[in-house]
Amino acid sequence: MTHGTDIGEYVEGVLAGHRPTLARAITLVESRRADHAERAQRLLSALLPHSGKAHRVGITGVPGVGKSTFIDALGSRLVGRGHRVAVLAVDPSSTRSGGSILGDRTRMPSLAVEENAFVRPSPTSGTLGGVARASREAIVLVEAAGFDVVLVETVGVGQSEVAVASMVDCFCLLTLARTGDELQGIKKGVLELVDVVAVNKADGPHADDARKAARELSRVLRLIQPAHPTWRPPVLTCSGLTGDGLDDVWQAVRDHRGALEETGELAQRRAGQQVEWMWSQVRERLMDRMLGDRGVRSVAADVEAAVRSGGLPATLAAERLLAEFAR
Amino acid sequence: MTHGTDIGEYVEGVLAGHRPTLARAITLVESRRADHAERAQRLLSALLPHSGKAHRVGITGVPGVGKSTFIDALGSRLVGRGHRVAVLAVDPSSTRSGGSILGDRTRMPSLAVEENAFVRPSPTSGTLGGVARASREAIVLVEAAGFDVVLVETVGVGQSEVAVASMVDCFCLLTLARTGDELQGIKKGVLELVDVVAVNKADGPHADDARKAARELSRVLRLIQPAHPTWRPPVLTCSGLTGDGLDDVWQAVRDHRGALEETGELAQRRAGQQVEWMWSQVRERLMDRMLGDRGVRSVAADVEAAVRSGGLPATLAAERLLAEFAR
Numbered sequence: 001m002t003h004g005t006d007i008g009e010y011v012e013g014v015l016a017g018h019r020p021t022l023a024r025a026i027t028l029v030e031s032r033r034a035d036h037a038e039r040a041q042r043l044l045s046a047l048l049p050h051s052g053k054a055h056r057v058g059i060t061g062v063p064g065v066g067k068s069t070f071i072d073a074l075g076s077r078l079v080g081r082g083h084r085v086a087v088l089a090v091d092p093s094s095t096r097s098g099g100s101i102l103g104d105r106t107r108m109p110s111l112a113v114e115e116n117a118f119v120r121p122s123p124t125s126g127t128l129g130g131v132a133r134a135s136r137e138a139i140v141l142v143e144a145a146g147f148d149v150v151l152v153e154t155v156g157v158g159q160s161e162v163a164v165a166s167m168v169d170c171f172c173l174l175t176l177a178r179t180g181d182e183l184q185g186i187k188k189g190v191l192e193l194v195d196v197v198a199v200n201k202a203d204g205p206h207a208d209d210a211r212k213a214a215r216e217l218s219r220v221l222r223l224i225q226p227a228h229p230t231w232r233p234p235v236l237t238c239s240g241l242t243g244d245g246l247d248d249v250w251q252a253v254r255d256h257r258g259a260l261e262e263t264g265e266l267a268q269r270r271a272g273q274q275v276e277w278m279w280s281q282v283r284e285r286l287m288d289r290m291l292g293d294r295g296v297r298s299v300a301a302d303v304e305a306a307v308r309s310g311g312l313p314a315t316l317a318a319e320r321l322l323a324e325f326a327r
Numbered sequence: 328m329t330h331g332t333d334i335g336e337y338v339e340g341v342l343a344g345h346r347p348t349l350a351r352a353i354t355l356v357e358s359r360r361a362d363h364a365e366r367a368q369r370l371l372s373a374l375l376p377h378s379g380k381a382h383r384v385g386i387t388g389v390p391g392v393g394k395s396t397f398i399d400a401l402g403s404r405l406v407g408r409g410h411r412v413a414v415l416a417v418d419p420s421s422t423r424s425g426g427s428i429l430g431d432r433t434r435m436p437s438l439a440v441e442e443n444a445f446v447r448p449s450p451t452s453g454t455l456g457g458v459a460r461a462s463r464e465a466i467v468l469v470e471a472a473g474f475d476v477v478l479v480e481t482v483g484v485g486q487s488e489v490a491v492a493s494m495v496d497c498f499c500l501l502t503l504a505r506t507g508d509e510l511q512g513i514k515k516g517v518l519e520l521v522d523v524v525a526v527n528k529a530d531g532p533h534a535d536d537a538r539k540a541a542r543e544l545s546r547v548l549r550l551i552q553p554a555h556p557t558w559r560p561p562v563l564t565c566s567g568l569t570g571d572g573l574d575d576v577w578q579a580v581r582d583h584r585g586a587l588e589e590t591g592e593l594a595q596r597r598a599g600q601q602v603e604w605m606w607s608q609v610r611e612r613l614m615d616r617m618l619g620d621r622g623v624r625s626v627a628a629d630v631e632a633a634v635r636s637g638g639l640p641a642t643l644a645a646e647r648l649l650a651e652f653a654r
Contacts, residue, residue, distance in 0.1 A: 045639070189519060223543075224551065274634045274637070275634050275641075278634050282645045282648050286617060304602055304605070307605050310375060313371040
């Protein structure tokens with residue numbers, strides 16, 4: 001489909017906010033074919049000057065926490081207030097088909113039929129690096145297409161929260177009231193990334209538990225996050241089902257942005273994210289080159305086994321691998 | 328000093344537990360001179376089969392938490408029970424002189440004069456990578472010299488806790504009772520690495536506060552560390568000054584080792600640490616090579632500036648840098 005189309009048509013279509021073209025442009029960016037990659041980079045270079053105007057918000061939470069219902073309800077509210085909302089996903093475990101919106105008609109029934117919303121499932125290219133790259137680049141495309149709110153969802157497989165936190169302005173955690181001794185639905189390491197926390201499903205008989213959990217979580221956050229000069233993550237309660245508290249959550253997201261803008265941190269954060277992202281791709285592809293090297297491949301297993309068994313010092317082993325690569 | 332000595336003498340001296348030779352061998356391993364590096368690797372290869380028998384314990388805590396007094400008191404107790412105790416340090420901010428033990432006579436007055444203790448200040452080679460490499464390799468040397476307990480101290484600069492946690496069997500956090508709203512002396516990210524926690528300075532009027540802090544911390548740990556099948560980090564109280572609770576802390580460290588040994592995790596953990604360490608050195612030195620490349624250096628600043636200002640997509644920028652390197 002994308003193969004015969006010229007880049008110029010993509011650029012015009014995306015800038016005009018033409019949704020089918022936007023969808024195809026994202027498919028091009030997601031592609032791992034070498035000939036696609038070159039065209040994708042030309043497309044991105046052309047659209048980059050038109051990007052950057054959206055509020056980028058990451059949303060994480062383990063399965064069952066009610067992310068889809070939350071995003072559907074929040075997104076619909078924002079559309080109702082005149083926003084244009086794009087929903088992207090970073091799910092390295094996803095097996096949904098790359099272009100199909102069928103899954104999202106079911107997952108986000110209100111947003112899926114909105115003229116001013118664009119819901120895109122996670123790319124399915126397997127590695128977190130690949131999926132995260134595609135989503136970062138999709139942000140550029142949906143921004144160029146005029147979407148002013150980008151919600152990036154992740155289910156939190158592997159390091160995907162870290163990847164999403166490093167591509168958004170504000171990182172939100174959805175969780176549930178605890179049952180028993182554990183806070184439900186919080187993955188290790190996530191609390192240290194969050195800017196806003198919401199205890200979801202705070203409705204009906206669960207409302208009290210949710211408020212208790214929010215207080216507990218607020219105390220935990222104070223303990224493990226050192227004081228930040230401009231922002232202390234609030235812990236709110238909400239219900240994606242009834243809509244209660246969604247306005248407060250969004251207000252917290254806006255307050256967070258306001259705090260970052262006031263100090264100039266927002267622009268710095270975004271610039272820093274791009275530079276860090278560039279170097280992380282350099283590192284990753286340099287290692288790919290090395291691991292794909294014939295000489296390295298011929299010795300790597302033996303060298304690693306020798307280190308594992310304690311027969312070879314790690315530093316010497318690293319030198320041997322690097323010497324193979326240098327040949 | 329180390330330059331004229333043959334490797335064979337080092338090997339014999341270290342294996343005989345000759346402390347001046349051990350000290351010089353560590354200096355050789357810490358050296359960054361190219362001719363030293365080659366000899367250091369031969370020395371390590373010769374001693375590696377004689378290493379691995381110690382209990383390796385990391386100890387972290389911010390300045391003021393009483394680490395030196397704690398280690399001095401704990402180490403002396405262990406020596407009193409027939410152990411041979413080596414104390415190493417990973418402090419990338421250290422400006423203490425590499426070979427001098429003067430600082431440690433003051434910091435650890437009891438251990439410094441023990442026949443069966445060996446206290447070595449942090450190497451001062453600047454980068455965390457260099458300091459951590461030297462300390463990992465010093466572990467091999469002190470084990471080959473017959474020390475059966477290795478305490479690796481870190482003050483927690485940068486990522487040094489992560490570095491230390493990945494070279495020891497058990498990672499302990501020393502902290503203090505909180506004052507006001509914050510837990511004192513806990514650095515971001517550390518709670519997720521810990522195997523044993525001790526609230527120090529639990530003496531005199533502070534004992535009650537310390538117990539309260541320990542309970543609070545125990546609850547936080549339950550919340551942020553997912554249940555591990557074989558080990559849940561205990562939170563104890565102790566006083567390096569009076570010695571109260573030190574036996575309990577050491578017992579917890581032993582229990583932890585017992586739990587890991589029972590499941591075979593200890594051997595796996597150590598083998599995995601070595602392999603991970605090898606690859607991390609490969610990655611680091613590959614990047615060093617790239618950043619030292621003349622072509623890359625000639626364009627890196629401009630490319631990074633273009634990415635920072637939003638003029639160049641990060642993926643394309645990464646490709647340009649890699650293309651320069653490939654030339």
